[in-house]
Amino acid sequence: MRHCKQIVDLVSQGMESKLPWSIRMEVKMHLLMCKNCYRYAKQLKFMQSELKTIENNIADTALTETAKKRIQQSLKLAIHETSND
């Protein structure tokens, strides 16, 4: 039987890849019996979904006006060059 520390690794790996059936069953059984690992797995899922959309929720980070101007100018130049080809 695997202990919590190993289950934690398998839960993480199982989020990105398909584990063999027997291991998946063992993880499932462990999560049914172990409150800490069950909570851990739930929290990882929550973290994963938050991570996928975090750029929508941190509006305080934005391009500075200087950066915007610089990008705008570079774009103009690059587009001008390509249309001249």
Place this chain on the structure above:
Amino acid sequence: MTQQSPETWLNDHGDLLYRYALLRVRSETTAEDLVQETLLAGFLSWDKFTEKSSVSTWLVGILKHKIVDHFRKHRHEVKQVQADELADDILAYQFDSEGHWQVDLVEWDTPDTQMDQKQFSKVFKLCISRLPQRMADLLFLRAIENVPMAECCDLLGFESDNQLWVTLSRTRVKLRQCLNTHWFEQG
């Protein structure tokens, strides 16, 4: 189809692209450059845009490729940061010698109002920024962008799939701990 120009995109989607890039590359100038490259690439391949997706989704898709390219170009810089990953390895794991949790985990009350969500995302961002560089890179490239295993190992300098899995797991343990301490235990 409406007339599109990179300059309008910059105003409409520039900040979103910038945030997306900055979270992943951690350098303001690099993130700005990536935004610029993305807008230009979008302009040059505008004929490939289909209205099945929104312009912003389409631009983020281009940015993803640019970010992976960026990691390809800077592969050699990876090796040096591996030391700080190992240094607090023990801290990252809260298990006793038999592999059981030392402290019981508490249930998380997930953010349920918009204000809560904003505050939470701030803390989340802070926790991500505290991760050793390679761990953060791994989290984004593998767990969010789904870059294939072999390429992830190659880009980030992992010697085996197993080493990558273990590091990804530790990254999540660390991130969970940081969130737990700075958000969920604060009440």
